[in-house]
Amino acid sequence: MQVASCRWLGATCVRNLARVSSGSVFHCSDGSRCYAHTSPVTNFPKCELTSKRYPVTRGQFSQITGDDINFFVNLLGSHRTITDAAELEGPNTDWLGIVRGSSATLLKPKTTEEVSAILSYCNKRKLAVCPQGGNTGLVGGSVPVFDEIIISTALMNEVESVDTLSGVVTCQSGCVLEALDNHVSQFGLMVPLDLGSKGSCHIGGNVSTNAGGLRLLRYGNLHGSVLGVEAVLASGEIVNCLSVMKKDNTGYDLKHLFIGSEGALGLITKVAINCPSRPQAVNLAFFGLQTFEDVLSIYKDVKSKLGEILSSCEFIDASSLECVEKNLKLKSPISAHPFYMLIETSGSNSTHDEEKLNTFMEEALESGKVTDGTIATEPSRMQNLWNIRERISESLVIEGYVHKYDISLPLPHFYKMVEDMRQHLGTAVIRCCGYGHIGDGNLHLNITSKEFDQELMSRIEPTIFEWTAKVNGSISAEHGIGFKKRNFIHYSKSHSAIALMRQLKSLMDPNGILNPYKVLPDNK
Ligand code: FAD
Ligand code: MLT
Numbered sequence: 001m002q003v004a005s006c007r008w009l010g011a012t013c014v015r016n017l018a019r020v021s022s023g024s025v026f027h028c029s030d031g032s033r034c035y036a037h038t039s040p041v042t043n044f045p046k047c048e049l050t051s052k053r054y055p056v057t058r059g060q061f062s063q064i065t066g067d068d069i070n071f072f073v074n075l076l077g078s079h080r081t082i083t084d085a086a087e088l089e090g091p092n093t094d095w096l097g098i099v100r101g102s103s104a105t106l107l108k109p110k111t112t113e114e115v116s117a118i119l120s121y122c123n124k125r126k127l128a129v130c131p132q133g134g135n136t137g138l139v140g141g142s143v144p145v146f147d148e149i150i151i152s153t154a155l156m157n158e159v160e161s162v163d164t165l166s167g168v169v170t171c172q173s174g175c176v177l178e179a180l181d182n183h184v185s186q187f188g189l190m191v192p193l194d195l196g197s198k199g200s201c202h203i204g205g206n207v208s209t210n211a212g213g214l215r216l217l218r219y220g221n222l223h224g225s226v227l228g229v230e231a232v233l234a235s236g237e238i239v240n241c242l243s244v245m246k247k248d249n250t251g252y253d254l255k256h257l258f259i260g261s262e263g264a265l266g267l268i269t270k271v272a273i274n275c276p277s278r279p280q281a282v283n284l285a286f287f288g289l290q291t292f293e294d295v296l297s298i299y300k301d302v303k304s305k306l307g308e309i310l311s312s313c314e315f316i317d318a319s320s321l322e323c324v325e326k327n328l329k330l331k332s333p334i335s336a337h338p339f340y341m342l343i344e345t346s347g348s349n350s351t352h353d354e355e356k357l358n359t360f361m362e363e364a365l366e367s368g369k370v371t372d373g374t375i376a377t378e379p380s381r382m383q384n385l386w387n388i389r390e391r392i393s394e395s396l397v398i399e400g401y402v403h404k405y406d407i408s409l410p411l412p413h414f415y416k417m418v419e420d421m422r423q424h425l426g427t428a429v430i431r432c433c434g435y436g437h438i439g440d441g442n443l444h445l446n447i448t449s450k451e452f453d454q455e456l457m458s459r460i461e462p463t464i465f466e467w468t469a470k471v472n473g474s475i476s477a478e479h480g481i482g483f484k485k486r487n488f489i490h491y492s493k494s495h496s497a498i499a500l501m502r503q504l505k506s507l508m509d510p511n512g513i514l515n516p517y518k519v520l521p522d523n524k
């Protein structure tokens with residue numbers, strides 16, 4: 001068995017060195033599949049520095065000195081104060097391999113108190129920092145732009161408690177999503193969030209991005225599931241909002257400021273999450289459809305006929321499926337179609353749920369809205385079908401530079417956006433494809449080209465954001481704003497909302513040391 005080191009997390013991989021077991025699929029030492037390691041781009045050429053590629057100016061922050069390093073070594077020890085350039089390569093580069101910072105320091109605290117001591121020191125010294133979880137973010141928020149100190153939550157991975165009666169889990173922010181889900185599964189619970197990056201992303205990263213994922217339509221978003229947050233402000237002050245109560249109307253609900261603020265208002269150290277019961281019966285259907293009108297019609301039928309057991313409704317177009325087949329050699333279970341849907345049901349009675357889904361498929365086939373389909377009930381077969389959907393992002397990276405857009409659109413406009421962009425870009429790109437969480441109105445529009453090309457970029461942006469704004473969509477449905485979209489936020493947020501965000505930022509982080517150059521637009 002060949003041993004490979006992790007490009008993103010380097011020798012410091014939180015889940016140990018990844019092992020190549022078959023093809024480009026990586027498994028960690030605990031045997032589970034690791035998505036951050038699955039990208040075939042392990043020999044990725046170093047991408048251009050963000051500070052060179054983009055017009056961005058370093059803020060008035062201090063430069064790190066030997067005295068600063070001594071402070072961190074005294075606090076954490078030298079094994080948790082990383083200054084080795086090779087080890088910093090992964091944490092400086094994002095998952096897509098398209099933004100790269102030049103941080104010379106990565107810190108690995110284990111406790112809230114250590115995070116507090118680090119931030120208090122950095123704030124006094126005016127040293128900028130970049131909080132980092134699993135580094136699977138897709139908007140350039142998780143890596144430094146210049147030389148910000150990376151504060152990794154990799155060693156903050158303790159589960160503090162699981163209340164089996166209420167279903168509330170309290171844990172540190174560095175727990176890997178999949179590991180946390182496995183942990184609560186022994187109590188018959190599940191984390192109400194599931195993403196293709198679950199093998200690497202951290203729960204703190206999930207909360208900081210308000211990640212959506214594959215089952216949002218069933219369990220809602222993290223503003224609902226997260227009951228409590230503990231976070232450290234830029235000053236080092238620890239804000240304890242770690243309620244485990246489902247209802248708590250005592251004053252302003254401050255935890256919401258940290259959910260989705262992408263590390264710009266505080267560093268999340270602990271979370272309390274409401275975990276639903278793990279479903280006993282799960283079934284998955286994979287449908288082929290001829291038109292997008294049929295997709296919308298099936299979505300409507302799914303809601304009315306499978307409503308109480310529906311747990312996921314996903315969409316894939318022909319180009320996305322072709323990309324997975326071509327680049328990852330995955331096989332579609334059905335004949336080629338212009339559109340595909342994955343419909344998952346989760347309930348407590350397998351016979352009832354299976355019957356319902358079978359009847360649904362029969363009726364859909366009879367109506368002609370679905371022209372081919374299959375249903376999986378065994379876990380391994382379901383996983384194979386899910387792989388086709390979950391690994392699209394990985395297959396796209398193989399083609400070169402990925403222009404990744406994550407947009408909310410009213411459903412009648414959902415696929416028109418892909419068609420219009422395809423026509424607009426013509427042969428200038430390798431691929432313009434669409435997939436996503438159709439049940440949430442969330443389109444992932446992806447455009448691949450051989451390499452980064454500024455001219456192509458200016459044909460895509462801001463056109464794509466103007467298009468979105470015209471139909472009252474959102475330019476970021478679930479990935480966040482990060483570095484890449486910060487100067488386009490006005491397409492989805494009013495002037496007054498942005499002004500209030502700026503006020504909150506300066507109240508909570510007066511020196512602007514927390515994840516600078518992210519979320520808010522440049523001061524013009
Ligand atoms: P990181 O990437 O490390 O960080 C993300 C942001 O949060 C950064 O701004 C960072 O500074 C900040 N941050 C991280 N930890 C903390 C903390 N403790 N306190 C404060 N700020 C912090 N996203 C979805 O929403 N839905 C999906 O379905 C989905 N699928 C994906 C599939 C793949 C294959 C990949 C690679 C990514 C996918 N993503 C998806 C994007 C990404 O996985 C999520 O945004 C995830 O929540 C990021 O978690 P992370 O731990 O990797 O955070
Ligand atoms: C997904 O749903 O697959 C993710 O959000 C990642 C992506 O957009 O590629």
Ligand code: ZN
Binds near residue numbers: 213437478
């Ligand atoms: Zn998604």
